[in-house]
Amino acid sequence: ALTLHKIICDSVSSVMLIEEIAASYDSIVRSKSLSPAGSQYSDYIRSQEAYLRDAQYENDLAFWKSKLENAPPGIELPADHPRPLVPSFHSAEQSTVISGELLAALRKFSHAEQSSTFLALLSAFFCVLARYSGADDIVIGTEESSRNDPEMANVMGAICNQLVLRADCSGNPSFRSMLRRISQLWAETQKHQALPFGTLLDKLSVPRELHRNPLFEVSFGRAAALVPFIATGLHWKPVRLDTESEILDLSVNVTEHDHEVDLRFCYNTDLFEPASIERTIGHFYTLLQGAL
Numbered sequence: 001a002l003t004l005h006k007i008i009c010d011s012v013s014s015v016m017l018i019e020e021i022a023a024s025y026d027s028i029v030r031s032k033s034l035s036p037a038g039s040q041y042s043d044y045i046r047s048q049e050a051y052l053r054d055a056q057y058e059n060d061l062a063f064w065k066s067k068l069e070n071a072p073p074g075i076e077l078p079a080d081h082p083r084p085l086v087p088s089f090h091s092a093e094q095s096t097v098i099s100g101e102l103l104a105a106l107r108k109f110s111h112a113e114q115s116s117t118f119l120a121l122l123s124a125f126f127c128v129l130a131r132y133s134g135a136d137d138i139v140i141g142t143e144e145s146s147r148n149d150p151e152m153a154n155v156m157g158a159i160c161n162q163l164v165l166r167a168d169c170s171g172n173p174s175f176r177s178m179l180r181r182i183s184q185l186w187a188e189t190q191k192h193q194a195l196p197f198g199t200l201l202d203k204l205s206v207p208r209e210l211h212r213n214p215l216f217e218v219s220f221g222r223a224a225a226l227v228p229f230i231a232t233g234l235h236w237k238p239v240r241l242d243t244e245s246e247i248l249d250l251s252v253n254v255t256e257h258d259h260e261v262d263l264r265f266c267y268n269t270d271l272f273e274p275a276s277i278e279r280t281i282g283h284f285y286t287l288l289q290g291a292l
Contacts, residue, residue: 006158011224012145013156018226018236020156025234041157047149051194060195061203063188064164068204071166072137074217075129077249079271085211090269091246094277096285099260105292113176115183117261118222118254123175123182124288125220125252126167128280136170141216141248144193162197163189164215175291217249223264225255250277 002017009017027034051057098106103117110120122142129138146152146159167185169178206214246266255262267277 008158009156010143010145010158010160012147013159015224015226016154016156022234022236029233039151039155041155041159044152044155044157044159047152048196052199056194060192061200063192064195064200065204067166067188068139068164068215071139071164071215072135073139074213074215074249075133075135075138075140077129077132077218077271078276079249080273080276081271083211084270087211087247087268088270089245089247091266092269092274092277093267094265094274094281096263096265096281097260098263098288102289102292103259103261106288109292110179113179113183115179117256119183119186120179121254121261121263121288122165122186122220123179124284124291126169126182127175127178127287127291128284129218130169131283136168137166138169139164139166139216141165141219142221143219144190144221146194148194161193161195162219163193164200165189165220175287213248219248219251221251221253223253223255225257 004014004017024034026032098121106120107117110117113120126138126140129140130136142163142165143160144163146161147155152159165185168181173181201214208214246268249268249271251266253264253266255264263281265277265281
């Protein structure tokens with residue numbers, strides 16, 4: 001087994017690493033040469049250092065300061081247990097799959113709105129959070145790859161960033177209206193995604209508390225799909241392992257495949273019982289079915 005800490009390897013790198021191992025094994029068996037190595041992680045570090053001296057850095061910082069001005073604290077979901085002053089970070093997972101007619105309708109709806117399946121799911125998630133909290137101004141997080149530079153596309157490492165999504169859920173919007181709002185929010189966020197999350201926290205002087213996370217407690221993001229690989233004489237098959245540690249209250253990871261979409265709900269067991277998360281998944285499904 002190969003175990004990698006998230007601090008050194010993101011989901012995209014996990015896929016590339018398996019491809020590299022398969023290619024290396026194949027080259028040894030077949031006595032072939034490997035392709036020359038391209039950019040390295042040190043090149044990514046240098047690009048980050050250059051960014052902090054560039055005018056784009058100031059532009060991005062100004063955007064985030066404006067976007068998060070007077071932002072509410074991270075959404076507080078209805079919990080089964082009070083938040084402990086010293087978190088254990090213990091977690092559990094529940095998974096669900098969207099497929100068949102529901103997925104087809106979701107993709108058709110997203111395409112008609114010139115959006116994506118992921119953003120439609122994100123919109124539905126915001127709708128559920130708004131109904132749970134009764135809030136109009138909701139802040140969550142998402143993790144996005146920072147591989148916009150083609151030279152960084154094949155670099156292995158933690159080349160990702162935490163982004164803050166602050167959504168306006170006011171006015172009891174329809175699902176179509178919500179998708180349009182979230183699509184616009186996503187487009188704005190992507191233009192200014194280069195600012196490192198740690199730098200943003202420092203510049204905003206966000207107060208830190210041991211039992212809370214800064215800016216958001218809930219996240220919704222994309223995860224790269226691990227697929228079987230075949231090398232000479234070897235077959236690789238991914239095995240899903242449950243996460244046993246979670247720093248957020250709830251994180252949802254979305255993995256898209258050709259004929260289905262996997263959603264993994266990882267939750268803090270200090271706060272939630274399994275039945276509550278199962279109910280949340282049911283509400284998410286019900287909202288999607290009613291919207292489409």
